[in-house]
Amino acid sequence: MEQIDQPTSTPPDVPPRKLVRQLDFTASVYGGGSTSATVPVAFDPSQSHWLPLHPPASLPMSLSSISSISVSTDLCRKPQSPKSRQDTQPVYNTKEGTPTRKRNCNCKHSKCLKLYCECFASGVYCDGCNCTNCCNNVENETVRHEAVEAILERNPNAFRPKIGSSPYALRDNRDESVEPPLVGRHNKGCHCKKSGCLKRYCECFQANILCSDNCKCMDCKNFEGSGERKALFRGDHGSALYMQQTTNDRQNEDIGAPLLLSPSASKKRKNQDRLFSTSSKDQPAKSLAPLVQAKRSAQLHSSTSIPVASSVAAPVASNKVTYRSLLADVIQPEHARDLCKVLVVMSEEVAKKIAERRVQESAEQEGHVESFQHSDNDSDTRQKDSATQSTLADECSNGIPINQPITEETGSECGEAEKGGRVMSPGTLALLCDEQDMIFATSQAIAKDPRSSSNQSTSEVYAEQERAVLIEFREYLLKLVTYGRRKEEKYTSLSSQYEKPCHMESALNGIATASVPLTVEIAQTRKVGLPYSKYPPPVGSQIIGNGDIKAEM
DNA sequence: GAGTTTGAAACT
DNA sequence: CAGTTTCAAACTC
Numbered sequence A: 001m002e003q004i005d006q007p008t009s010t011p012p013d014v015p016p017r018k019l020v021r022q023l024d025f026t027a028s029v030y031g032g033g034s035t036s037a038t039v040p041v042a043f044d045p046s047q048s049h050w051l052p053l054h055p056p057a058s059l060p061m062s063l064s065s066i067s068s069i070s071v072s073t074d075l076c077r078k079p080q081s082p083k084s085r086q087d088t089q090p091v092y093n094t095k096e097g098t099p100t101r102k103r104n105c106n107c108k109h110s111k112c113l114k115l116y117c118e119c120f121a122s123g124v125y126c127d128g129c130n131c132t133n134c135c136n137n138v139e140n141e142t143v144r145h146e147a148v149e150a151i152l153e154r155n156p157n158a159f160r161p162k163i164g165s166s167p168y169a170l171r172d173n174r175d176e177s178v179e180p181p182l183v184g185r186h187n188k189g190c191h192c193k194k195s196g197c198l199k200r201y202c203e204c205f206q207a208n209i210l211c212s213d214n215c216k217c218m219d220c221k222n223f224e225g226s227g228e229r230k231a232l233f234r235g236d237h238g239s240a241l242y243m244q245q246t247t248n249d250r251q252n253e254d255i256g257a258p259l260l261l262s263p264s265a266s267k268k269r270k271n272q273d274r275l276f277s278t279s280s281k282d283q284p285a286k287s288l289a290p291l292v293q294a295k296r297s298a299q300l301h302s303s304t305s306i307p308v309a310s311s312v313a314a315p316v317a318s319n320k321v322t323y324r325s326l327l328a329d330v331i332q333p334e335h336a337r338d339l340c341k342v343l344v345v346m347s348e349e350v351a352k353k354i355a356e357r358r359v360q361e362s363a364e365q366e367g368h369v370e371s372f373q374h375s376d377n378d379s380d381t382r383q384k385d386s387a388t389q390s391t392l393a394d395e396c397s398n399g400i401p402i403n404q405p406i407t408e409e410t411g412s413e414c415g416e417a418e419k420g421g422r423v424m425s426p427g428t429l430a431l432l433c434d435e436q437d438m439i440f441a442t443s444q445a446i447a448k449d450p451r452s453s454s455n456q457s458t459s460e461v462y463a464e465q466e467r468a469v470l471i472e473f474r475e476y477l478l479k480l481v482t483y484g485r486r487k488e489e490k491y492t493s494l495s496s497q498y499e500k501p502c503h504m505e506s507a508l509n510g511i512a513t514a515s516v517p518l519t520v521e522i523a524q525t526r527k528v529g530l531p532y533s534k535y536p537p538p539v540g541s542q543i544i545g546n547g548d549i550k551a552e553m
Numbered sequence B: 001g002a003g004t005t006t007g008a009a010a011c012t
Numbered sequence C: 001c002a003g004t005t006t007c008a009a010a011c012t013c
Helices: A063-068 A073-077 A082-088 A138-154 A227-233 A240-255 A263-282 A285-300 A307-311 A333-364 A366-375 A379-395 A414-419 A426-434 A438-448 A455-494 A504-515
Strands: A041-044 A049-052
Touching: A333 A455
Parallel strands: none
Antiparallel strands: A041 A049
């Protein structure tokens, strides 16, 4: 059989213009399917042997090298007999994710010199194949080179990996239980019509990746949340694919959006797919592509935490998979900062107002205050409590006794959240205990003020601050809801036949309404000169109410 | 293992 | 660029 010690027959007369042709066999055509390794290699003419390429990005190399390149490092570095090579090359799983031998082509008419041939396409010589009239070998290097040249002429990217590079996409597919699949993206996208992209006819499916918006497939079921796809891998619990899927399930459930469907919802989806499929038969595939994408987007757009979106940084395919939340572009880190500033300033103002009011009241009742302080035996104790509370508040970096009943005695702090009249959720506690801001310094200052040192006053200050902060935060959430709703409507208009993409409204509204009753008067904090304009467009609806606020957020 | 189906590649 | 043909893998029986 052909020995691939080196590309001995590389023609020296490579046209100069091709010298910078870049080629990258770092991933095989079928996701590493037909080769044993994905280590990128290049033939080094100076050393007359194959060298691994680091990083995997394409390196300029001559066409002659290209025509002889192989991704199979074992194969390239030293000659091997077909048998020995097969024995040492557990590669791509053909069906169940278990390692198998390299697939040998069975080409009959292409002479293994066209991309039909997997060996040729993935840059390896045929070795132990069942092909007939094979020219994909050292003996026919000249012919092979010409074929490569012709193909590159037609499509300079013909030999580039079809699956966008990523740490996982480039991996050796030998052990699927170790690294999660679903990472990567088909650079060209598939064009499947009948397979639902759930058979190995589909290159995306074969490469164990989800179809992306690059694809122009019809009736695609190879998307995250697809019931059919889930069913396909159900039962294969050892499959990393399955595990990844279930992980994504949980992630989606966490957001409260029904993106990954329950069995009933799956049926619904199925029907939609059928509907979609039906319509697709009536229309050219191309016209459906946006709808497919919208549908996919609708299914996927809240799965931003999934590495698919973030980790795919293909040097070849710079177009990343962008399964993003509808709010992905809306909420920026600076927005969170701005919101915090607004809340802090607002809270401060509330505290100041109350303090001023107290000063005024105190001035009016000076005599009463004095006699009150003398007559009240508990005043010292209460002041101690107040001081203690301040200290504790400092220690736990928050000082807001949100759980504290407004008119009851103090005594609750971070560590005693449940002792108060209301119990804060762990999330709220964490949130509060993680925050350090000046709201509380202000309120503590007020609390330490002799004229407002009574527990009741302190509680009132806190309560007022809490109320104002929650109202404002709720308002912000509602803005987000509205903004997301608009975006959602935009998507829905694109794919009017499909289910609402995000259900963000319910998700966020759930948060908002669970936290604060709908009837809350908007705090008068808009005047704060902070970059409020960065927030999403204002909510159309007015919120009026009694200001009853729960602590749980 | 033969026949069919499928979709990418090649061609027009 | 769209439609058609060729091709070989995937799949079915």
